[in-house]
Amino acid sequence: MGIKKILSLSLLAMLTVSCASTSDTGSVEEVYVPTFKTLSHKGFTLVVPDDAGWNVAKESEYKVELAKRAEASDDVYTIQALLVRLPAFESDEDFKAYVEKSMTAIDQKTQSTIIDQGSNFIAYNDNQCVQINRKTEKSEGSVILDMVNFTCRHPVREDAGVYLAYAKRTQAGGEEEDLVPHALNLFYNLEFTEL
Helix, strand or coil: CCHHHHHHHHHHHHHHHHHHCECCCCCECCCCCCCEEEEEECCEEEEEECCCCCEEEEECCCEEEEEEECCCCCCEEEEEEEEEECCCCCCHHHHHHHHHHHHHHHHHHHCEEEEEEEEEEEEECCEEEEEEEEEEEECCCCEEEEEEEEEEECCCCCCEEEEEEEEEEEECCCCCCCCHHHHHHHHCCCEECCC
16 A cells, blocks of 8 residues: 555544534534542542532541532532541451441431441452441431441551541432442542551
């Protein structure tokens, strides 16, 4: 095949691709590409969405909380990550039982009732973390909290761990939503750092 024929075919291919990516008006279709930012705190680094809706609600050396209001409703989404103190555990099952008991204590303190809850282990590198998917209702019955949270033992210190939660607060009867994909995206972008 001659050089002229190769150049002609290459030019034709480029024209075809450029025409296919433009509309009749000649403009290129815009595609939303999310941006992310890294939040570094004592013991962990977290990558979170950096869009206009998320705002830092609380932040300290050991903790960060972000909140975002839904566009079409009064629902509020939150992301929370913090360094926590942990006792020593003889087994992974003891660790899981401790995390579950801690969740129950929070429910009692906030006067919430568990509607649905499930827990399991989730691997993070060589670490067994505990994932809890839960739905609770305030005693008054008007506010529902859906949450996916993770608790991991810190690989550097036995008495430390990192807690990460992705949650949605909605009015009773609000639209159901699967939070697990968003929560897992945050979880797999969590990194442990020196204490």
